[in-house]
Amino acid sequence: xxxxxxxxxxxxxxxxxxxxxxxxxxxxxxxxxxxxxxxxxxxxxxxxxxxxxxxxxxxxxxxxxxxxxxxxxxxxxxxxxxxxxxxxxxxxxxxxxxxxxxxxxxxxxxxxxxxxxxxxxxxxxxxxxxxxxxxxxxxxxxxxxxxxxxxxxxxxxxxxxxxxxxxxxxxxxxxxxxxxxxxxxxxxxxxxxxxxxxxxxxxxxxxxxxxxxxxxxxxxxxxxxxxxxxxxxxxxxxxxxxxxxxxxxxxxxxxxxxxxxxxxxxxxxxxxxxxxxxxxxxxxxxxxxxxxxxxxxxxxxxxxxxxxxxxxxxxxxxxxxxxxxxxxxxxxxxxxxxxxxxxxxxxxxxxxxxxxxxxxxxxxxxxxxxxxxxxxxxxxxxxxxxxxxxxxxxxxxxxxxxxxxxxxxxxxxxxxxxxxxxxxxxxxxxxxxxxxxxxxxxxxxxxxxxxxxxxxxxxxxxxxxxxxxxxxxxxxxxxxxxxxxxxxxxxxxxxxxxxxxxxxxxxxx
Numbered sequence: 001x002x003x004x005x006x007x008x009x010x011x012x013x014x015x016x017x018x019x020x021x022x023x024x025x026x027x028x029x030x031x032x033x034x035x036x037x038x039x040x041x042x043x044x045x046x047x048x049x050x051x052x053x054x055x056x057x058x059x060x061x062x063x064x065x066x067x068x069x070x071x072x073x074x075x076x077x078x079x080x081x082x083x084x085x086x087x088x089x090x091x092x093x094x095x096x097x098x099x100x101x102x103x104x105x106x107x108x109x110x111x112x113x114x115x116x117x118x119x120x121x122x123x124x125x126x127x128x129x130x131x132x133x134x135x136x137x138x139x140x141x142x143x144x145x146x147x148x149x150x151x152x153x154x155x156x157x158x159x160x161x162x163x164x165x166x167x168x169x170x171x172x173x174x175x176x177x178x179x180x181x182x183x184x185x186x187x188x189x190x191x192x193x194x195x196x197x198x199x200x201x202x203x204x205x206x207x208x209x210x211x212x213x214x215x216x217x218x219x220x221x222x223x224x225x226x227x228x229x230x231x232x233x234x235x236x237x238x239x240x241x242x243x244x245x246x247x248x249x250x251x252x253x254x255x256x257x258x259x260x261x262x263x264x265x266x267x268x269x270x271x272x273x274x275x276x277x278x279x280x281x282x283x284x285x286x287x288x289x290x291x292x293x294x295x296x297x298x299x300x301x302x303x304x305x306x307x308x309x310x311x312x313x314x315x316x317x318x319x320x321x322x323x324x325x326x327x328x329x330x331x332x333x334x335x336x337x338x339x340x341x342x343x344x345x346x347x348x349x350x351x352x353x354x355x356x357x358x359x360x361x362x363x364x365x366x367x368x369x370x371x372x373x374x375x376x377x378x379x380x381x382x383x384x385x386x387x388x389x390x391x392x393x394x395x396x397x398x399x400x401x402x403x404x405x406x407x408x409x410x411x412x413x414x415x416x417x418x419x420x421x422x423x424x425x426x427x428x429x430x431x432x433x434x435x436x437x438x439x440x441x442x443x444x445x446x447x448x449x450x451x452x453x454x455x456x457x458x459x460x461x462x463x464x465x466x467x468x469x470x471x472x473x474x475x476x477x478x479x480x481x482x483x484x485x486x487x488x489x490x491x492x493x494x495x496x497x498x499x500x501x502x503x504x505x506x507x508x509x
Contacts, residue, residue: 176273255460
């Protein structure tokens with residue numbers, strides 16, 4: 001049986017495999033209001049080849065109060081014109097809708113078009129508030145609820161009008177628009193949300209289950225405390241509504257079992273009119289919760305610059321300490337060099353925050369060209385244990401002393417906190433040397449926090465910014481251009497050598 005539901009908590013009502021007709025009903029923000037002698041009728045389909053032995057009908061509803069007394073609004077439920085229940089009463093006087101589960105015998109259902117009618121009694125003295133209706137084969141119980149939740153969770157960009165009220169006062173004053181998007185890809189809407197701005201202002205709010213309203217508090221940067229509430233004005237599917245705004249997109253990892261494990265993408269955006277945020281916390285409607293403390297890079301995201309100053313040398317295979325020819329010289333703006341007493345050598349660099357490299361430069365040292373690197377690989381790592389190859393070169397050379405040669409990163413740009421240069425061959429000497437290494441790239445946004453699944457303990461949670469598609473494309477174009485320039489340079493060098501040999505032959509003759 002197809003997923004069949006009508007979700008009246010959404011505006012407009014969300015439906016699947018259902019057409020709806022109303023009589024004496026009107027829509028409220030989070031439910032359908034049915035007075036006395038009202039009806040709501042759903043038409044749904046059962047495939048011609050399908051026979052349903054029994055179905056499960058769930059009606060989520062609430063009866064409004066009568067002053068200080070419980071309300072009274074009995075209903076009849078009919079399937080294809082035959083009564084399933086008559087005079088059924090949902091408990092009144094509460095504040096939360098009730099789930100009422102009924103069994104629908106298979107002989108009331110038929111292949112093709114079916115009709116489900118919910119009808120209030122003419123003697124109803126208060127309102128019957130209808131929130132949701134789902135219908136499933138008894139062997140697929142819960143299927144429609146899951147489909148309904150997934151449908152609702154597609155809209156993850158929310159905009160609210162807001163109001164604030166000082167404590168112990170009665171006047172609500174209009175506040176700035178609130179727009180947010182928090183998505184881990186788990187198809188679950190937020191139940192609570194909190195954030196702190198870089199200016200020190202902070203807010204914490206809780207939502208109605210259908211996201212129509214929220215209530216909470218706001219503390220301004222100057223310490224002023226206010227009650228905080230809002231009503232939804234728009235909701236959309238990402239990236240709808242986020243055009244022109246900076247959405248933080250992170251490739252995340254979860255820490256458990258003594259290691260870090262990939263856990264997909266996290267997208268964060270909170271715009272409340274007071275500037276960028278530095279921390280976001282949330283709990284979703286499944287009971288999962290998390291927090292992310294953001295470290296946002298200065299300047300435009302993806303703007304390449306010299307980032308050598310953010311690097312330090314953390315590991316080196318060998319260096320000539322007695323003469324001061326050590327690896328830290330590579331990062332200094334000087335002509336001092338690094339000398340390793342091997343034809344193969346490795347040096348590892350750490351950045352003070354995750355950094356995306358777009359290119360790098362090697363500078364030859366003062367003497368002995370046969371010590372110059374010829375073959376090498378540059379790799380990146382997030383944890384210092386697992387490495388990703390970013391660029392590999394063979395048969396390279398330097399035409400003069402203290403020559404700078406720049407290379408593009410051939411791989412798709414990605415942020416790493418460590419980079420390793422493995423020199424696997426030189427010009428034939430027993431030692432290897434370089435005078436300098438420079439890095440071009442940009443510091444990546446990143447976050448640190450925790451994540452906690454419902455009924456489980458908290459675990460580590462961290463992430464580094466995902467390069468925007470435009471940045472990736474630009475990086476790929478830069479890499480391709482660098483490769484093409486390198487090939488052209490090799491061709492020119494080979495042509496120059498050939499011309500030199502011919503000239504030498506002419507002189508000999």
